[in-house]
Amino acid sequence: MNMKKLRKHLSAVLKHWIALMSGAASVAIGVFEQSRGITAIPSWIFLIISTGCFFIAFHLAWLDKDKELLDKEKELQTSLGPAPEVVLEWQCAKRNPLIAHNLRGSTAYHVKIKDVAINEDRLTAKFEEVSHIQEGASVAMLPVVTDKFVKPHTEEWNAINDDFMHVLEITYQTWGRDFDPVRTALFMDYEDRNGRQYRTVCNIEFDRFKETAIVTCEPPKPVAA
Numbered sequence: 477m478n479m480k481k482l483r484k485h486l487s488a489v490l491k492h493w494i495a496l497m498s499g500a501a502s503v504a505i506g507v508f509e510q511s512r513g514i515t516a517i518p519s520w521i522f523l524i525i526s527t528g529c530f531f532i533a534f535h536l537a538w539l540d541k542d543k544e545l546l547d548k549e550k551e552l553q554t555s556l557g558p559a560p561e562v563v564l565e566w567q568c569a570k571r572n573p574l575i576a577h578n579l580r581g582s583t584a585y586h587v588k589i590k591d592v593a594i595n596e597d598r599l600t601a602k603f604e605e606v607s608h609i610q611e612g613a614s615v616a617m618l619p620v621v622t623d624k625f626v627k628p629h630t631e632e633w634n635a636i637n638d639d640f641m642h643v644l645e646i647t648y649q650t651w652g653r654d655f656d657p658v659r660t661a662l663f664m665d666y667e668d669r670n671g672r673q674y675r676t677v678c679n680i681e682f683d684r685f686k687e688t689a690i691v692t693c694e695p696p697k698p699v700a701a
Contacts (some may be wrong), residue, residue, distance in 0.1 A: 488540055492533035559668055560584035562609060563693035564678040570641045574662075576577035578609040582668055589617060590663040592643060599623045599646045606699060609666075619643060644682040644689065657683040665699065673699040 497679040560581035566574050578584050589603040601619035609615050618638045623646070626633050636642040644660070652658040664676045 485537055485541070488537040489530070489533045490692070492536045493526075493530055494689070496529040496533055518566065558582060559672070559674055559696060559698075560609075560611065561696050562587060562664060562666055562674075562676055564589075564662060564676075564691055565604060565614075566640065566680070566689060566691050568641070568682070568687055568689035573618045573637045574640060575604075576606065576609060576612050576617055576664065577614040578611050580611060582611060584666040584674075585611045585669065587615070587664065587666040591617070592660075592662070594646050595645070595650045596624070596652075599643065601640070601643045603643045645684060648682065648684045651699065652684065655685055673697050 531564060558581040560583065561579045562584045563577055563579060564574050565577055566572065574589070576587055576589075587606040587609055587610045591603065592601040593599070598623045602622075603617055603619055606615050606617065619640055621637050621639060621642055623633075623636060623642070644658070647660050648658045659679060659681050662678045662680065664678065665673065666676075667673050674696040676693055676696045678691055681690045681692075683689070
């Protein structure tokens with residue numbers, strides 16, 4: 477904290493301290509004097525009250541600072557406009573692409589699903605970055621799947637190398653049990669037109685035996701640069 481900010485903070489503390497001492501503390505001292513029938517309280521009691529007011533004032537000054545930062549953040553968000561909200565949709569079927577849909581806000585840029593790795597890279601699924609998705613628009617996204625147990629350029633490899641269903645099947649084989657659906661999460665990062673970064677987390681509940689998948693996406697959250 478530089479000297480200018482320190483002086484500003486101490487000034488805020490002093491302002492709150494004076495207000496406390498001239499308000500609640502004065503009333504408390506007056507009540508104490510009247511109840512004890514004295515005209516002046518002992519110095520040690522005054523010291524305790526003034527010290528207590530100082531710590532309360534210090535805390536109130538920090539609360540003021542937090543409110544100031546929050547207000548500035550709200551002003552910044554208002555000036556930048558509404559953030560895009562990109563979610564994932566998927567129809568449970570072999571070789572169906574994931575659909576990235578920009579529900580509202582503004583155009584989303586550099587949309588990228590984070591690469592998936594299962595069981596120490598036994599299987600990896602990588603997604604190419606999409607340059608932008610306009611508000612209300614959708615883009616189909618296929619993974620590039622690599623499975624260490626599948627030999628490249630074979631019929632089996634051709635069947636699974638862009639199949640998201642295979643990713644979920646291996647997820648079930650790795651973590652699923654007792655015929656229960658297996659749950660996994662996909663992380664999607666993107667930016668708005670001002671370069672602010674966001675992340676949407678989409679959870680997929682995959683039932684291998686019913687061949688169904690439920691996709692639910694959380695609201696996007698800002699990502700610290």
